């Protein structure tokens with residue numbers, strides 16, 4: 175054990191230099207504002223006194239980053255707390271900032287209407303009047319505003335382009351795959367790393383062990399933002415390097431949600447018409463949801479494999495079922511659009527000769 179220049183104890187063995195060929199850290203990771211990161215690394219060193227942790231700690235303290243460390247040490251570096259700016263103090267942005275503060279991160283915030291930041295400022299966040307200064311203040315910049323149009327307008331503010339250099343932008347505004355790709359190119363063009371994300375939870379559900387957040391973008395951006403992302407939820411799914419993947423998966427899962435939701439509403443109309451208790455119908459849906467999820471997981475595997483041989487549910491069963499439900503709607507005089515859509519697609523699958531394949535074969539009709 176020896177004492178470093180800064181007086182902090184380290185477990186660097188004699189002969190292992192803590193000064194090295196490391197390159198300067200990115201903006202925001204200098205010794206002054208990396209205190210929380212240093213504390214996290216000290217904890218890692220205490221838990222596992224390996225020389226590479228100690229060396230990593232020394233580099234962090236000096237404001238340098240050494241690319242020669244192994245995966246474990248790089249993970250420790252990634253998990254070190256990051257100075258973070260949150261742009262957008264709507265319902266979601268406020269929650270993200272509050273979670274970061276609770277987790278011990280140094281947080282700066284900006285919002286078009288500064289008053290919305292009052293609560294998180296009371297909890298310890300630094301409010302900036304100027305968005306460029308807010309971006310310049312941190313290593314990681316989380317953006318969560320109404321839509322991409324608003325995000326683009328904010329990024330067009332004076333000084334932002336220069337302030338972005340060296341930052342990692344985590345963009346959690348909901349948008350389309352194309353908007354994500356355009357933003358990725360623009361942000362990277364200004365010297366910053368970019369990670370696009372889609373939050374699949376309400377504000378009060380954020381920060382839980384299973385809270386789902388989809389992200390995609392450069393691996394380096396993901397590594398840089400991981401310590402921040404993990405504060406937002408334990409269900410972080412990194413989908414790959416293409417920035418559009420997170421919003422594409424968001425669209426895909428939302429398509430399922432909206433399809434099921436409309437089916438649920440049609441079921442409610444059947445219940446009303448046939449004299450059933452609609453609340454009871456809702457609780458039965460709740461009961462069958464997990465096994466239905468398992469069935470869809472299987473259908474996903476079938477589509478992925480390209481082998482549509484019947485394993486669970488023959489398509490012909492769905493042809494008959496959707497025909498009966500649509501006919502019931504027509505006979506009862508209730509709105510028939512939802513079951514007629516299903517009836518049409520399954521009939522087209524039958525006409526295409528897929529009746530004796532797995533139900534998932536209807537996707538072949540949808541491929542056109």
Ligand SMILES: NC(=O)c1ccc[n+]([C@@H]2O[C@H](COP(=O)([O-])OP(=O)(O)OC[C@H]3O[C@@H](n4cnc5c(N)ncnc54)[C@H](OP(=O)(O)O)[C@@H]3O)[C@@H](O)[C@H]2O)c1
Pocket residue numbers: 262263264265266267285286287290318319320321324327328346347348349373374375376377
């Ligand atoms: N809330 C949810 O349950 C939820 C769940 C998943 C994903 N999301 C996504 O998270 C994002 C934010 O949602 P939210 O619930 O926080 O929305 P919100 O409460 O309506 O807040 C909207 C934010 O956008 C800002 N904004 C709107 N128009 C603006 C403009 N013209 N210029 C500058 N700023 C503008 C607002 O600033 P002001 O305060 O100045 O108006 C506010 O910070 C959305 O993309 C949403 O789809 C939300």
